[in-house]
Amino acid sequence: MPLEQKVLLLVGGELVSSPSYTQTPVLDRNVPGACGRTHALAQFGIPSVLMADGPAGVRIQPSREGTDSTFYGTAFPIATALSSTWNPGLVYEVGCSMGEEAREYGLDMLLAPALNIQRNPLCGRNFEYYSEDPLVSGKMAAAMVAGIQSQGVGACIKHFAVNNQETNRVANQPVLSRRALYEIYLRGFELAVREASPWAVMTSYNYVNGQYASESPDLVNSLLRGVWGFDGLVMTDWFGGNDAVLQMKAGNDLLMPGRSVQYEQIMSAIRSGALSEKVIDENLAHMLKMVMKTGSFSNRAFSDTPDMAAHAAVSLQASKESVVLLKNESASLPLKKGSRLALFGNTSYDFISGGTGSGDVNEEYTVSLEQGMRNHRLRVDRALARRYKSYLAEESAKIVVDYEANPLYDFLAHPRIEELQLSGRQIRRYARRNAAAVITIGRNSGEHADRVVEDDFNLKESELSTLRYICETFHARKKPVIVILNIAGVVETASWKELPDAIVLAWHGGQESGNAVASVLCGETNPSGHLSMTFANDYFDYPGALDFPYDHGANVPEILNNVLNVRGLKYDRKNIDFTEYSEEIFVGYRGLVGEPAKVSFPFGFGLSYTDFSFSGFNVERTSDGIMTFTTDVTNTGNRAGKEVAQVYVTRPCIGRPMRELVAFAKTGELQPGCSEKLELTVTEDMLAVYEDSVNSLILHDGKYVFSIGRSCADMADTLSYSIEKAKVIAVLPELFK
Ligand code: GLC
Numbered sequence: 001m002p003l004e005q006k007v008l009l010l011v012g013g014e015l016v017s018s019p020s021y022t023q024t025p026v027l028d029r030n031v032p033g034a035c036g037r038t039h040a041l042a043q044f045g046i047p048s049v050l051m052a053d054g055p056a057g058v059r060i061q062p063s064r065e066g067t068d069s070t071f072y073g074t075a076f077p078i079a080t081a082l083s084s085t086w087n088p089g090l091v092y093e094v095g096c097s098m099g100e101e102a103r104e105y106g107l108d109m110l111l112a113p114a115l116n117i118q119r120n121p122l123c124g125r126n127f128e129y130y131s132e133d134p135l136v137s138g139k140m141a142a143a144m145v146a147g148i149q150s151q152g153v154g155a156c157i158k159h160f161a162v163n164n165q166e167t168n169r170v171a172n173q174p175v176l177s178r179r180a181l182y183e184i185y186l187r188g189f190e191l192a193v194r195e196a197s198p199w200a201v202m203t204s205y206n207y208v209n210g211q212y213a214s215e216s217p218d219l220v221n222s223l224l225r226g227v228w229g230f231d232g233l234v235m236t237d238w239f240g241g242n243d244a245v246l247q248m249k250a251g252n253d254l255l256m257p258g259r260s261v262q263y264e265q266i267m268s269a270i271r272s273g274a275l276s277e278k279v280i281d282e283n284l285a286h287m288l289k290m291v292m293k294t295g296s297f298s299n300r301a302f303s304d305t306p307d308m309a310a311h312a313a314v315s316l317q318a319s320k321e322s323v324v325l326l327k328n329e330s331a332s333l334p335l336k337k338g339s340r341l342a343l344f345g346n347t348s349y350d351f352i353s354g355g356t357g358s359g360d361v362n363e364e365y366t367v368s369l370e371q372g373m374r375n376h377r378l379r380v381d382r383a384l385a386r387r388y389k390s391y392l393a394e395e396s397a398k399i400v401v402d403y404e405a406n407p408l409y410d411f412l413a414h415p416r417i418e419e420l421q422l423s424g425r426q427i428r429r430y431a432r433r434n435a436a437a438v439i440t441i442g443r444n445s446g447e448h449a450d451r452v453v454e455d456d457f458n459l460k461e462s463e464l465s466t467l468r469y470i471c472e473t474f475h476a477r478k479k480p481v482i483v484i485l486n487i488a489g490v491v492e493t494a495s496w497k498e499l500p501d502a503i504v505l506a507w508h509g510g511q512e513s514g515n516a517v518a519s520v521l522c523g524e525t526n527p528s529g530h531l532s533m534t535f536a537n538d539y540f541d542y543p544g545a546l547d548f549p550y551d552h553g554a555n556v557p558e559i560l561n562n563v564l565n566v567r568g569l570k571y572d573r574k575n576i577d578f579t580e581y582s583e584e585i586f587v588g589y590r591g592l593v594g595e596p597a598k599v600s601f602p603f604g605f606g607l608s609y610t611d612f613s614f615s616g617f618n619v620e621r622t623s624d625g626i627m628t629f630t631t632d633v634t635n636t637g638n639r640a641g642k643e644v645a646q647v648y649v650t651r652p653c654i655g656r657p658m659r660e661l662v663a664f665a666k667t668g669e670l671q672p673g674c675s676e677k678l679e680l681t682v683t684e685d686m687l688a689v690y691e692d693s694v695n696s697l698i699l700h701d702g703k704y705v706f707s708i709g710r711s712c713a714d715m716a717d718t719l720s721y722s723i724e725k726a727k728v729i730a731v732l733p734e735l736f737k
Helices: 003-010 079-083 088-104 134-149 178-185 187-196 218-227 244-250 260-272 277-291 308-322 369-375 382-397 424-433 453-457 461-476 513-521 556-564
Strands: 050-052 154-160 173-175 200-203 233-235 324-328 340-344 436-442 481-486 502-505 578-580 599-601 612-621 627-635 644-650 660-666 675-682 689-691 696-699 702-711 714-723 727-731
Touching (some): 003 260, 079 088, 079 134, 088 134, 178 187, 200 218, 233 277, 260 277, 340 424, 340 461, 369 436, 369 513, 424 461, 461 481, 612 702, 627 644
Parallel strands (some): 173 578, 340 436, 481 502
Antiparallel strands (some): 324 502, 627 675, 644 660, 689 696
16 A cells, blocks of 8 residues: 555545645545544545544434435433443443444444543533543443444544643643552543453543643553553544644554644655654554444445434433432422422523533434423423523524634533523412422533633522522422432532422433433432532532632633644643642542531432442452452332442552542342342452552552442441552553653
8 A cells, every 4th residue: 555545544534635645535425414534545445434423422413415304313311420320231221322323324433432530520521521530430431332332333432631621622731640640540541441442542632741642652652552452543632732743653543633734744754754654554554453343344234214212212211310319308309290390490491411512412302301290290380381481482582693703602502591580479479389399400511611610610699599589488388399400510509408308410311301300300210320520518629629720711712722723832821731630639539538528419429219228248359369349238218229339448558538439339120128239349450559659550468448338428338358468460661751
């Protein structure tokens, strides 16, 4: 194969005809709305490979010229909601549906899952990510990859690595220790690679240790390939990085979406001897290996009519299991079927299925909470519903978008319409005629911008005053008030959680979310979700809260700079050009588990309509160091339900978090009085810690205390186990110096 054609395969298909490329680059297929394609070389039987986003479902154009057919994607629950199920088996099922949908639309690869650590609640893309904990992140990602790839479609895990903010994402330099890097920010990717072998890895925009991630031989060739044994394809994020030759040398095989300048850079470097053709051949081998797995290569037939009803059912089931019951005083929930309810909050009538940007989905419909409640025979006060819906229609009609000035408008999260303000007299009337109040608080977020504290993480004063008045009025009549959180990421809850009788966290639960939440409200579904990120009392209680652009918010010009005007590595602006990960490994619950006064709802927390007990907590360790924990979980209440058992370790080392998650498992549906024995396996690498002095993962000797419980702050039982002899689990190459 001539050199020009080799290089053409390593530069994405948006490359316009390049001065030195003697033929017209060929793209032999397309799916409108697919975000990326690679070049075809018919004479070698190499087709274009078609890729689409994203972590919550297939994102392609829903309509096409010349046909009345539609090409919607199924909007599944966002990744944060999926991880709140704590059920990798269910996430695998979601992956199967997503993979099938991608396959039937003629796509070869899904650019998902995304598994960056939710280091800070304000990261705009947290909704696309799973957790503040690397074990939850890695296990969910591995399940998603396995599900997608079981359908003959590739998964591409992203964004590798340390991409934890949107502000100045293409030029931000995270400053962190190697211990934090290995134990927190890379660990989930390692688990996903080792357990599920994704076809591809997408490097991130940002710098890692002074080099663009896509240009870092330490990150790609040495660690990802050399230590973890990854032999798949590595691609850049779209327009990521800056130097195509360094990207080739680092082992970043494919440059997406492809620009002529990259082709020229590579060709001239080879001609000058600055880049060896051997490197091109190595990268090309990864590319061709991936191509040969694809449906395009095998000319696989596809229908363009995936089973959307079946996928909607999977989305609904996942959404039901993702709902987290945060509060339920005096069993206000479940509500009796047939009871009439005053449904407050704009978002109740305009439920948010997912976040914005490349992680969005063009779904056919989203079931609102109002519709979901009606579908579950929960009567919604019609006059109040009419009032909200006419208000929303009026306010929506006032929104006029100047796409000239705001080319990214549809890609960004926008401020929600101001909440309808009802008078005291109106609220009193609805309190008289309804059995309970349900209020939805809505928040969105998305790619390209981080959230802010004021009126976003914290509730608006108008939201709080309305909530106070509704609680006062309904409680005066001894009627309950239920708050629904239809949010993309964590919000402040401590200052108001005493007001309502119940709080239901719906996250963005996909297109069927309204049905899922209503199913929980009426008791058809017993909630079994648990938090995969801490709800701290106050934004500034989060470890590292000051080391994040918490007051930066959306800045569209910067966004355009981000993509089109790559800046060199600078240290001008704290939290923008460089971000210090001062909390080190004490991310989220790791930094809060010993400080209950700073936590509103802890990591791993989730209530049920029934109760569970844990008994018989035990462990056996095999000669090769594998520890198997067992416990019996019993439903001691009067309703069927599922429980999540979490095993945490307190290591015999100084300078460690009080306890860290090392295993988790979820029961099946347990009938009242029934038990299930859970087995939870912990391997030595899960107990090892990174010691920088010897650049190794070490399993220290000493007394380990293991706790089992239903959250990081609610332990049911503990046991200790002494490891007699320290052991070197892995000596790492000297990287990220
Ligand atoms: C975006 C995102 C990435 C996405 C890609 C293609 O900038 O960072 O997650 O897959 O471009 O849309």
